[in-house]
Amino acid sequence: MHRQLAGSLTGRITKWAVLVFWLVAVGVSGAFASKLIDVQNNEASSWLPESAESTRAYEKLTPFQDPNAIATVVVYEDDAGLSEAAVAEATDHVEEFANLEGVEGEVLGPQVSEDGQAMQTLVTFNFGANGWMEMPDVAEELRDIAAIDGVETYISGAGGQAADASEAFEGLDSTLLFATLGIVILILLFTYRSPILWLLPIICAGVALTVSQGLIYFLAKYADLTVNGQSQAILTILVIGAGTDYALLLVARYREELRRHADRHEAMAFALHRAAPAILASAATVIAGLLCLLLAEMNSTAGLGPVTAIGVGVTFLVMITLLPALLVVVGRWVFWPKRPAYGSAEPTYTGVWASIGRRIAVRPRRVWVITTVVLAIACLGLFRLDTAGLATEDSYTKEFQSITGQQVLAEHGLVDASNTVMVVANAGSEDAVREAMTGIEGVGEPSKPVVQDGVAFVQATVAGDVASTEAFDRVEAVRDRVHDVEGADALVGGWSAIYLDTKVASTRDNLVIIPIVLLVVLLILVLLLRALAAPVILLGTVVLSFGAALGISALLFEYVFGFAGSDPGFPLFAFVFLVALGIDYNIFLMTRAREESIERGTRKGVLVALTTTGGVITSAGIVLAATFLVLGTIPLVFLAELGIAAALGILLDTLIVRSVLVTALNLDLGPAIWWPAKLASDSTDVPPQAAASPGERALVDD
8 A cells, every 4th residue: 555655656647746746836935935034033032931031021121222222332442542532533433423324312432441442432223123134234334434543443242243243144045055065966976976866866955945945934924933044054954964865765775676676667666665664754753853842941942943843844745755756757867877777686785884784793792882882981071061151252163343342342341331231120119129239240330210101220231241151140140139129020131131041941941852852752763663672772872872972072162173162052952953863864774674674584684774774874974964064154153063063973873873883782682672572583583694595695694
């Protein structure tokens, strides 16, 4: 029945219907996919959960400060000391700044440092909901006005950071896409050794990405799905990487079947019948793991789940419908110069993976024990993983002018005037709240309270980097003080408060979601393999691989790349991608092992599975690892670290865990791996050296 269904998708007539369907789908989606950036929400406050104190404060701050206001600091510096003429010229700039389009409220400054070497002027802009996109042009205007001979000028504060980030990420979607495609094409050319075949998986991946982005655009616009630059970048990587993985598995199985069947339509029917369940299980595992992110308190993390799950779901559908249709349309010639002729020998039976399998089979227990110990030692690097968070200056992989401006302010004893702690409380308690805020180290003199519609507002500057531990300590000190004011119901917000609440929510998400993902993946494996022993063992190997990958990554971050630490959300993101994707390769291996074990017995079946899937799984792992490394082109430490850890973990899963550790465990345990089920063939299971045919004997002989 399943084979009939598979054959119906790639029949002599239905294959054309499949092609037409996807042509229409990509044509309709294309126009909307290009608009996805228009519905991104990159506001830091919108990433937080509704329960966060800074979010609740943010809602009450609207009457006092427009949430779309962007505080921008113009920083001047002269190490030789600012002259009176320079200060006078900066004073004249205030009026010019005030006349710029989008300026809101009073321009404050210039404020000169005690050492007389630096000064700052605060300008607030408001261009509406997407005003940050206007900041690169605004920053250029500010620089032109602020230019003084012999004085260095920097555009800093929230506006300066928005300008730098916007310029850094300009054109990034296309750069990321082309870089990913370029790497995948090179690997496919090497894998297939065909000048044509690589094109079909790339076309299908492009269709999957376009349709996914079009669908996500509608959900973001009309169903409140949160999409940001981070989730869109990961979507691109995941769709192309996972799509290529699925394509490699299907094409490899199709090539096997072409040697057994003269008719390519029949060969594809068998290939789909046997490969689709493994691809479905893989996609379902990834989707289920990603959807667990919906349980996150962080809105940005919760939004990433459905965005990427949609991408994987669409990719699965494309790769089991459009790719098979294209393959049977073009025929065997697409494999040129190594066409799989009907009746020809299967080359994998005598390849490198057959040799590796024979070597493992000699002493499987020694192999898996040594491998486990080595991976466990690698896990010790986790003690060097610092997830306390990153200060703003440590969050980027390149130097930005806004960061330099902040450093100048700190060096000369000036507090960034754009970074304030904002307190809203019940009217009538404003004086007590202001008094409670007074005298806290690192917190400036509180402003005069403003009362409107029963709500009082007080703010004060916060010394230090907006995302630093010191700033967090000062926010917590303010909260401790104002929360004790009777009847105030005070809420503390502001940029540092937002970053602090982000850290707290991310830590909570790590503790809650990671165990849930493990449980979901375990249940899927139990259903797929119809066993308990194998799923538990497989999950254990992937967790061990995850720990080793993070341990090695932590050492690389600190001693090779010089990163100051990691984002609090990094472990969760790395875990979801590594466990959900890493289990893929075990699924590909074990589904083939079960299929072969039914006919040959477990030990021989495992060796056949390793030999026939070894090459394709290795290629798939290299493709996916390379695509994740492309994240390093984005100048964010978080994404660079995620790309490095994901790539390293995927390579460990592919080259060591799946090929060595899992194979050795399977050979050592034998039929017990399927407990509590028992395969009929295992009642007469024989050692792997006893093969039935010359080809199989070459595969399993010592």
